[in-house]
Amino acid sequence: MKRAIGVMGMAVLASGLAVAVPGVARAQGSDHPQLMPTRDATVDYTVTQDGSAQSQTVRVYFAADGGRLRVDGPGGVTTTILDRTAQQVTVILNHNHVYAQFNPQNGLQNPFLLDLSMAFARRDQSTVAGLACTRWDVQAKQGKATTCVTDDGVILEEQGVDADGINGHLVAKTVTYGPIASTEFAPPAGYMKVSHGRPGAAPGVSPNAPASAGGDAPVPQPLAAGKH
Numbered sequence: 001m002k003r004a005i006g007v008m009g010m011a012v013l014a015s016g017l018a019v020a021v022p023g024v025a026r027a028q029g030s031d032h033p034q035l036m037p038t039r040d041a042t043v044d045y046t047v048t049q050d051g052s053a054q055s056q057t058v059r060v061y062f063a064a065d066g067g068r069l070r071v072d073g074p075g076g077v078t079t080t081i082l083d084r085t086a087q088q089v090t091v092i093l094n095h096n097h098v099y100a101q102f103n104p105q106n107g108l109q110n111p112f113l114l115d116l117s118m119a120f121a122r123r124d125q126s127t128v129a130g131l132a133c134t135r136w137d138v139q140a141k142q143g144k145a146t147t148c149v150t151d152d153g154v155i156l157e158e159q160g161v162d163a164d165g166i167n168g169h170l171v172a173k174t175v176t177y178g179p180i181a182s183t184e185f186a187p188p189a190g191y192m193k194v195s196h197g198r199p200g201a202a203p204g205v206s207p208n209a210p211a212s213a214g215g216d217a218p219v220p221q222p223l224a225a226g227k228h
Contacts, residue, residue: 032120033136034153036066040180041154043172050167057173060112061180062154068185069112081185082108092187098194099187112155114138114147128156129172 041062048055061070067085072078081090087108092099123135126148133148133156145160156172187193 031122032116032118033114033134033147033149034151035114035116037062037064037153038066039064039152039177041152042176042178042180043154043156044174045170045172047170048168061184062112063180063185066153070185071112081187082113083185084108084113090187092191094188097188097191099191100194114149114155126157129175131156131172131175133157 043060043062045058045060046055047058056074058074059072061072063069067083069082069084071080071082073080076094079092079094081092082088083090087103088101089104089108090099090101117140119139121137121139123137123146126133126135128148131150131154133150133154135146135148138145138147138160143160145158147155147160148157149155154172154175156175157170159167159169161167
């Protein structure tokens with residue numbers, strides 16, 4: 001998905017899914033994967049987009065409450081934090097020590113977020129990164145995917161096509177369970193919150209800023225000196 005590739009360099013594989021299609025029933029009862037992780041987990045993924053000759057590595061932190069998610073882009077240049085409860089995106093530029101926060105108009109959209117608006121169909125069992133997972137077909141208006149999810153809610157693999165016809169694949173290489181400090185889901189101390197930008201844009205965002213992993217989330221751009 002061109003808008004959602006941003007800092008992650010990936011297509012959105014199963015995000016913002018909303019409507020069922022023939023042959024795939026709307027998720028009901030237990031006919032869906034565990035939608036949120038039940039314990040803290042840190043996962044390193046390899047991400048590949050069709051048409052790209054090189055894969056990238058991203059690190060994702062999942063909070064056990066299922067409400068918070070952090071994605072460290074390749075090289076740690078950019079970090080995206082999603083707060084599911086507040087419906088808020090925080091985009092951090094680590095080299096510039098700045099960040100922006102905003103609430104996407106269409107809600108949070110990210111390949112690591114599953115919800116009951118999606119249509120699921122159970123497939124089979126598999127093993128990824130040494131962990132057992134169940135494969136599911138996922139369908140909605142903004143794309144479709146096949147995903148493999150552990151019983152405790154961690155996405156280990158995803159392959160799919162978005163609404164723009166862009167195909168992408170992500171697969172977990174390592175999964176580490178253990179407590180994650182709450183500070184990992186907040187901007188680092190000393191970083192400046194940028195608060196200027198064009199009308200309707202996220203605070204501190206250039207009109208030409210690329211999108212980030214939060215769906216329609218732009219990447220914050222440092223303000224030029226004297227421009228307020």
